[in-house]
Amino acid sequence: MILVNRVERVLKRGxxxxxxxxxxxxxxxxxxxxxxxxxxxxxxxCITCDEPLCKYCIKxxxxxxxxxxxxxxxxxxxxxxxxxxxxxMNCDKIQPYKCNKKWVVSLNPLPHKGSWSRxxxxxxxxxxxxxxxxxxxxxxxxxxxxxxxxxxxAEYKGPKVNKNGVRYRALKFKEEMEQSQNAN
Numbered sequence: 001m002i003l004v005n006r007v008e009r010v011l012k013r014g015x016x017x018x019x020x021x022x023x024x025x026x027x028x029x030x031x032x033x034x035x036x037x038x039x040x041x042x043x044x045x046c047i048t049c050d051e052p053l054c055k056y057c058i059k060x061x062x063x064x065x066x067x068x069x070x071x072x073x074x075x076x077x078x079x080x081x082x083x084x085x086x087x088x089m090n091c092d093k094i095q096p097y098k099c100n101k102k103w104v105v106s107l108n109p110l111p112h113k114g115s116w117s118r119x120x121x122x123x124x125x126x127x128x129x130x131x132x133x134x135x136x137x138x139x140x141x142x143x144x145x146x147x148x149x150x151x152x153x154a155e156y157k158g159p160k161v162n163k164n165g166v167r168y169r170a171l172k173f174k175e176e177m178e179q180s181q182n183a184n
Contacts, residue, residue, distance in 0.1 A: 016147060017088050022050050024107055024144050028071045028078050032057065045069045047088075071107075072099055079104035085143070094146055095125075095138040106142040 023045055032040040032054035042052035048066035057063065072079050074097055082096050082103040096103045109128045123135035127145035132138050140146040 017047075019047050019050055020089065020143075020147060023047075023069075024147065026052050028052055029073065043071045045071060072102075072104060074099040074104055074106070075110065077110050078107045080107065080143075089143075091143070093137070093139040094143060095132050095134065095141050108144045109142045 029041045035056040040054045044053040094105045125141040127149045130141040
């Protein structure tokens with residue numbers, strides 16, 4: 001609940017579309033509650049109506065003049081085409097993935113691999129600390145992470161360092177080592 005409130009606050013003050021928070025909370029690829037037919041999974045999202053849709057909902061004609069996003073699956077995660085999402089928000093610094101020859105971005109963070117102790121600037125997502133494949137240009141692993149951080153245009157300035165160029169995390173470790181040695 002706290003995370004939802006944080007997303008809502010960011011959406012109210014930020015440059016994101018108002019429907020984005022609701023879109024990120026939706027569950028896709030479930031059976032359509034309206035159409036009891038084969039292959040009726042909800043893999044589209046109507047921005048105008050704020051609801052997941054199946055292909056039969058689209059064919060019914062109730063959403064003809066509405067803005068529709070198609071949701072895809074990539075490594076068991078919900079993704080949307082990068083080109084489609086860029087029509088609605090700035091997707092800079094979100095890591096794209098190749099899915100069936102299309103560039104896509106993940107709606108929510110992908111599962112973590114490796115260490116959870118990554119720090120900002122070490123090639124990890126600024127929100128969830130997931131490893132990024134191209135940390136020189138990307139700062140977030142998903143749309144949700146970018147929204148949660150509340151960053152749209154602020155430029156990344158690299159890891160926090162002191163005037164000698166040493167990372168603060170390294171300084172803290174050095175101080176702890178010195179304190180333990182002085183205690184002995």
